[in-house]
Amino acid sequence: EPEVTQTPSHQVTQMGQEVILRCVPISNHLYFYWYRQILGQKVEFLVSFYNNEISEKSEIFDDQFSVERPDGSNFTLKIRSTKLEDSAMYFCASSEGQATNEKLFFGSGTQLSVL
Amino acid sequence: GQSLEQPSEVTAVEGAIVQINCTYQTSGFYGLSWYQQHDGGAPTFLSYNALDGLEETGRFSSFLSRSDSYGYLLLQELQMKDSASYFCAVPISGGYQKVTFGTGTKLQVIP
Numbered sequence: 001e002p003e004v005t006q007t008p009s010h011q012v013t014q015m016g017q018e019v020i021l022r023c024v025p026i027s028n029h030l031y032f033y034w035y036r037q038i039l040g041q042k043v044e045f046l047v048s049f050y051n052n053e054i055s056e057k058s059e060i061f062d063d064q065f066s067v068e069r070p071d072g073s074n075f076t077l078k079i080r081s082t083k084l085e086d087s088a089m090y091f092c093a094s095s096e097g098q099a100t101n102e103k104l105f106f107g108s109g110t111q112l113s114v115l
Numbered sequence: 116g117q118s119l120e121q122p123s124e125v126t127a128v129e130g131a132i133v134q135i136n137c138t139y140q141t142s143g144f145y146g147l148s149w150y151q152q153h154d155g156g157a158p159t160f161l162s163y164n165a166l167d168g169l170e171e172t173g174r175f176s177s178f179l180s181r182s183d184s185y186g187y188l189l190l191q192e193l194q195m196k197d198s199a200s201y202f203c204a205v206p207i208s209g210g211y212q213k214v215t216f217g218t219g220t221k222l223q224v225i226p
Contacts, residue, residue: 033214043150043158043202043216056213091157098206103148103160104214 002026004107006092012113013082021077021110023092032075033093033104034067036060043091049075082114117141119203119217126223127193135188135220137203147179147186148204148214158202158216161188190222198224 005024013019025032034046048055049067064080075094079086089109095102119139127133137147146165150158164170164179164186176189190197203217 035216042219043152045213045215048213058213103163104150104158106157106159108157 002105004092004094004105006090006107006110008110009108010111010113012115015084015114016081019079019082019112021079021090021092021112023075023077023107024073025075025092025094026096026105027073029094029096029105031055031095031098031102032067032069033095034077035091035093035106036088037091037109038088046077046090079112082112084114087112087114117205117215119205119215121201121203121217121220123218124221124223126225127190129193129195129224129226131193132189132191133193133222135190135201135222137186137188137217139184139186139203139205139217141205141215144181144184145206147177148206149175149177149188150202150204150216151199152202152219153199161201193224195224195226198222 007022032049035043037043045058047057047061047067066078068076089111091109092107093104095104121137146163148163149161151161152158162170162177164177167179167181169176169178174191179186200219200221202219204214206214
């Protein structure tokens with residue numbers, strides 16, 4: 001079965017540094033998402049992306065965050081200046097159609113640790 | 116705003132049946148999804164109910180009552196590998212693409 005791939009699986013960074021988390025969605029999917037999960041807590045929506053623009057973002061997704069689809073396959077999440085509270089597991093997801101009708105396929109995540 | 120409430124933990128015996136409830140409050144409701152997440156793993160889709168009633172997929176069934184803003188996931192013939200967290204989720208649209216997840220229920224299956 002096709003899958004969403006994320007790299008790296010673990011990322012350790014110093015507070016204030018920039019990080020880029022990378023994702024390769026399933027090839028025929030058109031909708032892309034970033035979620036995060038702090039250990040032991042629920043999966044929180046960050047942003048959705050369709051047709052090369054942000055469709056929806058949460059209050060967590062402030063000016064320090066940005067997303068990009070630099071080519072036909074990659075989808076990235078950039079955190080410009082990391083904070084301690086950004087430490088979490090970040091999941092990329094994709095869906096073939098609109099989220100109302102389609103299931104989301106999640107990648108295995110990037111564990112971000114901000115020191 | 117939206118909220119989806121679930122019990123935080125459930126313990127059940129191997130071979131038994133367990134029901135995980137979800138009550139939701141949301142605008143623009145389209146349906147209720149369920150996802151499974153093993154410790155350290157990614158959420159994986161289990162089921163989706165757009166209409167009232169029961170949907171069955173093997174050992175798992177999911178139920179929705181739109182009038183009660185309530186749904187549940189039913190797991191039958193529990194196996195040890197079913198120990199995981201289970202999240203209900205609500206997609207909204209209308210120009211937006213966002214799936215909001217519930218608080219999650221950690222299921223422990225014991226021998």
